[in-house]
Amino acid sequence: MIDVFQDAQKLSLYLAYNVNVDAIVYLRKEHIEKLIRELGSENVRRRMEDYPREINEPIDFVARLIHALKTGKPMAVPLVNEEMHTWFDERFKYNVERIGGQVGIIANLLANLDFKKVIAYSPILAKRQAQMFVNKPNLLYPVVENGELVLKKPIEAYRENDPVKVNRIFEFRKGTRFKLGNEVIEVPHSGRFIVASRFESIRIETKEDLKPFLPKIGELVDGAILSGYQGIKKRYSDGKDANYYLRKAKEDIRLLKKNKDIKIHVEFASIQDRELRKKVIYNIFPLADSVGMDESEIAHILNSLGYPKLADRIFNYNRIEDTVLGGKIILDELNLEILQIHTIYYLMYITHKDNPLSEDELRQSLEIATTLAAARASLGDIKSPEDFKVGLRVPYNEYGEFVKLRFEEAKRKLRTREYKIVIIPTRLVKNPVSTVGLGDTISAGAFTSYLALLRRKGMY
Ligand SMILES: Nc1ncnc2c1ncn2[C@@H]1O[C@H](COP(=O)(O)O)[C@@H](O)[C@H]1O
Ligand SMILES: O=P(O)(O)OC[C@H]1O[C@](O)(COP(=O)(O)O)[C@@H](O)[C@@H]1O
Numbered sequence: 001m002i003d004v005f006q007d008a009q010k011l012s013l014y015l016a017y018n019v020n021v022d023a024i025v026y027l028r029k030e031h032i033e034k035l036i037r038e039l040g041s042e043n044v045r046r047r048m049e050d051y052p053r054e055i056n057e058p059i060d061f062v063a064r065l066i067h068a069l070k071t072g073k074p075m076a077v078p079l080v081n082e083e084m085h086t087w088f089d090e091r092f093k094y095n096v097e098r099i100g101g102q103v104g105i106i107a108n109l110l111a112n113l114d115f116k117k118v119i120a121y122s123p124i125l126a127k128r129q130a131q132m133f134v135n136k137p138n139l140l141y142p143v144v145e146n147g148e149l150v151l152k153k154p155i156e157a158y159r160e161n162d163p164v165k166v167n168r169i170f171e172f173r174k175g176t177r178f179k180l181g182n183e184v185i186e187v188p189h190s191g192r193f194i195v196a197s198r199f200e201s202i203r204i205e206t207k208e209d210l211k212p213f214l215p216k217i218g219e220l221v222d223g224a225i226l227s228g229y230q231g232i233k234k235r236y237s238d239g240k241d242a243n244y245y246l247r248k249a250k251e252d253i254r255l256l257k258k259n260k261d262i263k264i265h266v267e268f269a270s271i272q273d274r275e276l277r278k279k280v281i282y283n284i285f286p287l288a289d290s291v292g293m294d295e296s297e298i299a300h301i302l303n304s305l306g307y308p309k310l311a312d313r314i315f316n317y318n319r320i321e322d323t324v325l326g327g328k329i330i331l332d333e334l335n336l337e338i339l340q341i342h343t344i345y346y347l348m349y350i351t352h353k354d355n356p357l358s359e360d361e362l363r364q365s366l367e368i369a370t371t372l373a374a375a376r377a378s379l380g381d382i383k384s385p386e387d388f389k390v391g392l393r394v395p396y397n398e399y400g401e402f403v404k405l406r407f408e409e410a411k412r413k414l415r416t417r418e419y420k421i422v423i424i425p426t427r428l429v430k431n432p433v434s435t436v437g438l439g440d441t442i443s444a445g446a447f448t449s450y451l452a453l454l455r456r457k458g459m460y
């Protein structure tokens with residue numbers, strides 16, 4: 001496995017579009033009970049039944065937070081009311097502030113793992129975000145100067161007037177118990193709840209000056225990881241809308257592939273609005289080779305594709321048989337080369353039978369992914385390739401054998417002959433330093449090792 005990791009380090013990657021500041025709160029029982037006291041347990045319960053899909057007022061936040069705590073599922077809900085900044089800041093002291101967003105997390109990870117070159121792009125780059133990138137020669141931000149493409153360190157490329165995007169992250173821990181009225185709730189898994197800022201000023205796009213250089217950037221790299229589409233809004237006050245930004249996003253992918261047919265991984269993230277989610281899935285997935293997502297997100301996607309019962313089963317029971325079925329549907333309906341699903345107890349790849357990699361190679365790629373996540377969960381951050389070894393010391397979760405058994409059963413029950421499907425149990429850290437960014441870490445590890453393995457076989 002180490003040799004595959006070493007081959008992956010030789011790759012160069014392009015990343016776009018989201019770099020945030022993650023302001024992290026380690027949630028304690030006292031925080032939760034105080035919020036419930038402030039808003040009233042009956043009000044919270046009622047709002048939970050309404051299931052608000054965006055945060056406009058404090059009760060929306062508390063209702064969705066408690067729902068996440070009750071299920072132990074990773075969730076993200078957009079914050080659309082800028083006036084709530086003060087409400088949050090008066091109630092929470094942020095324990096840590098660090099780089100966030102798929103681009104921010106994956107750029108620092110790959111740069112610290114000594115990948116050959118990482119070109120990380122976000123349409124906004126304020127000083128605060130730029131300072132959070134690791135300052136290494138292999139991590140560069142693309143700018144256009146005198147009509148030429150120049151790759152600079154982020155700290156030399158920030159723009160004074162760019163807005164800072166801060167997301168609030170609530171890290172919750174398995175076993176935390178609290179009361180909602182007479183109901184005692186115990187959090188079943190550790191995870192994170194993201195309050196994702198969604199404001200007018202931040203557009204998910206490649207700025208017009210850089211756009212003509214995307215074919216050149218494509219030539220400079222071996223693959224691209226794209227994410228942030230979840231930040232597109234339905235409508236903007238200047239008349240632009242989601243269709244406009246999705247058309248631009250599709251153009252970007254075509255331009256990146258224009259001079260060299262690089263593979264594209266799309267990291268999916270929670271999109272609460274059903275209409276918007278459907279638009280992102282139908283516009284973007286068919287242009288991607290590989291897509292990554294967690295168990296809440298696969299359920300959301302299946303809902304949008306018209307499989308609500310299967311979606312509910314995956315969300316509530318996380319059964320392997322249902323995930324295999326759901327994965328096959330997504331792979332085929334959206335014509336992907338490979339789909340990677342990360343869940344608390346297992347990671348899965350689903351691809352077609354004619355994929356050049358063997359099942360054993362696909363498993364190796366997932367092993368690299370879970371090892372990196374275990375290293376990040378243990379250390380809080382991955383600072384050098386040496387940290388990979390920390391991940392190797394983390395044992396597989398206690399349901400490892402059960403996972404393998406259930407998978408064999410699922411294969412017997414379902415039609416899987418036309419596919420290669422592999423599964424591995426996760427290396428699960430009992431007391432993670434933090435969980436935000438673990439999915440991004442898994443997907444970066446999986447996609448880059450997938451590319452390295454294809455390259456070894458002369459297939460890429
Ligand atoms: N404590 C943990 N140790 C190792 N890996 C973990 C831990 N908690 C979660 N994970 C993995 O990370 C993903 C999270 O993905 P998101 O996209 O961030 O939801 C989870 O599925 C586990 O595979
Ligand atoms: O959708 P946004 O606002 O760009 O935010 C994405 C959020 O997802 C993260 O990238 C983490 O994702 P994962 O926990 O799924 O890996 C956060 O760092 C970030 O705040």
Ligand SMILES: [Mg+2]
Pocket residue numbers: 268269293294439440
């Ligand atoms: Mg994720």
